[in-house]
Amino acid sequence: MTNYKTIIMVLACITMSFHAAHAQQPPLSLSDAWTLAAANYPGINHKKAGIKAATYEQKITRSSMLPQAKMQLQNTYGTFNGSSGAFFPQPGFFNVSGNTDALSGAHVAANTFGSVMADWNLYSFGRQRKNNEAAALQVAHAHSDMDAYLLELKSNVAARYFNMLYTHAKLSWATKNSVRVKEILDLSVNLADAGLKPGADTLLAASSYAQILSDEDHWTGKETASRYQLTEYIADSIAGNTLHNSAYLTPAGDIPAAADSIRQHPYLEVIDTDIRYHQVHSEALGRAAYPSLSLLGGVAERGTGIGKNGVVSNNWQDGFKNGAGNYLVGVGITWNLTGIYSTNLQKKVALQQADAAKSQYDQQALQLNTGLHATMARITEQMQQVRKTQTGVQKATEGYELYLARYQSGLINLSELLQIQLLLQQAENTHIEACREFWELMITNATLTGDFSYLSRRF
Structure with missing residues (x-):
């Protein structure tokens, strides 16, 4: 009978382990989130439709060179x-x-x-050839627009992904605090029952514990909301996914080197194709004045x-x-004689649009380069802050353990222990906030450079 019960217990444990293993999904990597967003987000289909439309327009322009019957x-x-x-x-x-x-x-x-x-x-004095070049540039512009949109999408997904990591870290922090204060509460109850500490300590500890539990409820709601916000892009439930929380709280030092300037960027490519299109379009309009x-x-x-x-x-x-x-x-x-004047004005309009696009290109390049240098300067200092706050957490943890032992021995009162616990709580919170700022800077840096390799390696 004993063997039978043992077998039943073993089978039950195996079944529970099996269900637990399947209930907890593997960690959702940042690269997987990008892949899911690129495959499911409706905005991608919008940009693809734009590319197809530009391609059809190019075919229409080419077909005008054929005999019209x-x-x-x-x-x-x-x-x-x-x-x-x-x-x-x-x-x-x-x-x-x-x-x-x-x-x-x-x-x-x-x-x-x-x-x-x-x-x-x-023969139309090269007008058809210039129209074909302009149509080809429209197709190139649609592709550049897609690249810029994909970069923006990766940046948005990364922001939602790291916000989920941040809220999860804050929830873990609140849970850890509740466990510590619950331990203090239980200890104060035992000491009060033994007559070693006053009963007021129990009320003080219970008050602190209630406040910590409210923080835990607060971050539970925010953590759940952050998961739903990410599903806007990946169109999938991630309620059971584990997260790379350890990597979030321990940033590595292999930060990519700062570039001197940004010469090629999807945002700049979009404007560059606009410039070339307006230039070619103005040339085609100039040829329209000929027979x-x-x-x-x-x-x-x-x-x-x-x-x-x-x-x-x-x-x-x-x-x-x-x-x-x-x-x-x-x-x-x-020969459209009366159209010579109007086409000349249209050519001037196209040239002005090309000049406007050039100014926009210079402005965008200036913003990208200025933002890149400012971000890299902050990243270096932010990494130093993260390292120092991490050291502060280690020291505060060691100090708390020593003071907890002293409270158990009756050497200090409860208010002193709760104050030390609060200092540890603040040190952990400061470290989480420092990590949040660091990863936000890394997302900004990746968006400015178009290089997300550092983030994809870490997550």
Whole structure:
């Protein structure tokens, strides 16, 4: 019977261990968070759609170099009373009608007409080539915009990730404090029951313990909220994930060296493609003031109910008879004379936009370089602060343990012990805040340089 109970207990322990192992998910690395964000965040699809749209626009621009063909088919039925002379049926076209006095028969006739015309722009003084270059730069701009967005996304995910680590560290800090004060409370109760300490110590310890528990509740809520905030980017529940909290509280000293200046950055690439686009676009507008040489060709087929003998039939099927086919080929020059002034103004607008983009580029480069040097100066000093606060925590912990032993021996009173515990609590909190500032600076540095390798190695 004893062996049977032992087997049952062993199986129960194995089952509980199995469920515990599966309930606690592996640590969520920062690289995994970036990968999930890039795969699931809706903004990525928005940028991808922009790239596809720019690519289609490029194809449309290229297709304009092909011959432009038009076809029309029509079938009409009506009168044919004509008069000699010319007129404009609509702006851009004119028509000449002949004399119909020699016709006889019906007063209406059916007509059928079909035509195909091709217009091939052979030479336009490089306007098409410049338009193609501008379309290609639009595609490059869309790709640069995607790179800049990915960098911003990595920065935002890192900020949410480290905020989660920060709130988890504060929750662990509050829990550790509650354990210490609970130990003091239990000890004061035992000493009071033994008559070695006054009963008022129990009330004082209980008051401190209640305050610490309220801090624990506060940081429990913030830690849970920070996990939900991160799910905005990774679209997955991370409630059971463990965290790299030890790495958060022990920053390494292998800080990347400061760069002299930022020459290439996704933010700068976006502006650079804008500059080049406006420059090429202005050149294309300048070529628009010149004429275009085109090769023209067309064929037409017509049927009518008016016979060659001058007899008119009003039968619909006769509208397909008495056919006549024609073709026309030639070259043409198109020159929009009134558009020369407007295209010249548009060219000036494009040049001003290019100059504005250059100024924006210089401003962005100045901000990035200034921010980088300022951040690197702070990182060096912040690392020194982290090391000193870590030493302060170690010393405060050792001092607290000594004072706890002295309180157990009756050498000091409870207020002194609680004061020492408060000093330890403040030292731990100062260290956590110093680490938070350090990692915020490292995120800023990674965003300014576009290099997140240090963060990905540590987390």
